[in-house]
Amino acid sequence: MLSNSRTQPHRRYNPLRRQWVLVSPQRTARPWQGQLNKPVAPDQQPYDPTCYLCPGNPRTSGDVNPQYPGVFAFDNDFPALLPPSATDLPAEHNGLLIAEPENGRCRVLCFHPNHSLTLSQMTPPDIEAVINVWAHETLVLGSDLAIQYVQIFENRGAMMGSSNPHPHCQIWATGHIPEEPAAEAESQLAHFQQHNRTLLADYLTQELKEKVRIVSENETFVAVVPFWAVWPFETLILPRDPIASFVDLTPAQTTGLADILKRVTTRYDNLFGVSFPYTMGFHQAPTDGEPHPEIHFHAHFYPPLLRSAEIRKFMVGFEMLGMPQRDITPEKAAEMLRAAPEL
Amino acid sequence: MLSNSRTQPHRRYNPLRRQWVLVSPQRTARPWQGQLNKPVAPDQQPYDPTCYLCPGNPRTSGDVNPQYPGVFAFDNDFPALLPPSATDLPAEHNGLLIAEPENGRCRVLCFHPNHSLTLSQMTPPDIEAVINVWAHETLVLGSDLAIQYVQIFENRGAMMGSSNPHPHCQIWATGHIPEEPAAEAESQLAHFQQHNRTLLADYLTQELKEKVRIVSENETFVAVVPFWAVWPFETLILPRDPIASFVDLTPAQTTGLADILKRVTTRYDNLFGVSFPYTMGFHQAPTDGEPHPEIHFHAHFYPPLLRSAEIRKFMVGFEMLGMPQRDITPEKAAEMLRAAPEL
């Protein structure tokens, strides 16, 4: 079907999320008279005296950042979640009105002291240092019995709601497994029980054979525009050998993950010649003390841009009320990303 | 729990969608240094010579709009879906790569010839005329055996990806029931089988008793900020008496729906003193020829604004990778909407 699917509407199934996405390739021809987002030029200066993430600067809480030389992690000054000790909310189960307390911890993690950098511009060893802290935070936060899941994510660019360009990510560790990883875990478990291989290992085998959606690869990791991608230039980053979590990364895999993150973010920046906005994050095994051989560790990149630095995809209307819909095919998106240089 | 829930993080359950949402009321205190969206001033002139939806103007397709006096519906010039006659795509079921043809029809529906109006500014009889066309389109599109669902939605405002301010909506009629209404139908069916009442009728009974989340009501319809709302000022509009679809509306309900749509959109505009952006749409029974006593017809309003005309909620990062998260409580949002005038 792939030749025709480039021009005719169809739907594709996401076996990880068990959801369909509508693909309407013929729609890319329509003219765009809607909102144009002027790309925000990245900050050029390595230090911004008004940035609350730069070394030595005060934060809103009154705390002052140390003169940190590498990665710097601290508790979010405006956390979405609080530890059990700070809350005393009873559950409410009143007919169809159901609410429960939710506890957790929110951390902020500066990738680098240099305000003007992005992941794409950092050196591989500096990215490796970040990965090591991701693993450390997963271990420490996850060892708290009140924490079931450690969600690491980066909002990059003003278009993605990031309020500060300083290279950083957030970690929200929660008392329950959030909806997305919980749904992915369910389908991964069903697949593993049936095949004794992870769903994403079987998927990767198919992708490596077909090659059309592969964006980049190295010895330990592969980046692919998933067959069921929702965002125009969405990618999925997978280790070749299934591991369940950051804490399982071998030294070779840490090096490989740093390498593939740099390759993919560089291609993104080069695609439209602009510092590429995105939400990125990792899905890993719950920290519930159980073994999770079914979970295949991975990263999702969800970038909003569609046709240029100024024209984004809006997930509104039919997407909010009906189902996700995309215009260009995943195959075309992968082709464009492959054509964007890795340097 | 409701008193404490105004200040402490918790999660609430959405029984319609069977999903949890994280509520972090304490987070509204954080400063915002991110993107500010300058509100686009609404067009003042009743006719715009460059608008492809105004009466008498040419569209991109080359067609010329008639001098329509009221509501005007036509086939979308850049449809996301095509009729079976225009497609010949075989299904692909290749391991984890699953794709199927998807057919349908896309319509555009101008609410009024006057370019400068919005639903909030239209007269109740003019809104009734729109509702009658929604019912007519549902009937006609739904009577096609290839169509299982008729999704009516409005993207209002540039912030919501609308490319034209002319008052209009879209209709996407699909060969399969899309994900959102399909998931809602499942939970509604389970509830109906167990209680012999619709899920939303039972929910409405609870809301009318508690009153704290009600925004507006009339003899036939009620608008409420749902207990499980995701968007800051999300509302759900429900008929008091369960009906399954637009085609079941009584004349009194048509009048009541026009009235409540005007009330709610007027409160929205008055909340921050700006023409309020939103995605709005209706969920109704599938047009699969089966009776659907479990389906309770309703409208969802999903507006993006959070704190002011300029500061929106970004559904990114944790929301994309973890689960939906909101800051202000639904009770507070309802209070603010009740305080905004209906005139």
Ligand SMILES: O=P(O)(O)O[C@H]1O[C@H](CO)[C@@H](O)[C@H](O)[C@H]1O
């Ligand atoms: O069809 P329009 O108004 O050009 O486009 C808008 O609505 C569509 C349906 O919700 C979305 O798919 C598009 O992303 C959005 O920009």
Ligand SMILES: O=P(O)(O)O[C@H]1O[C@H](CO)[C@@H](O)[C@H](O)[C@H]1O
């Ligand atoms: O925490 P920040 O960066 O201020 O805020 C950003 O990320 C959060 C977590 O994804 C979102 O809830 C906010 O909507 C977004 O603006």
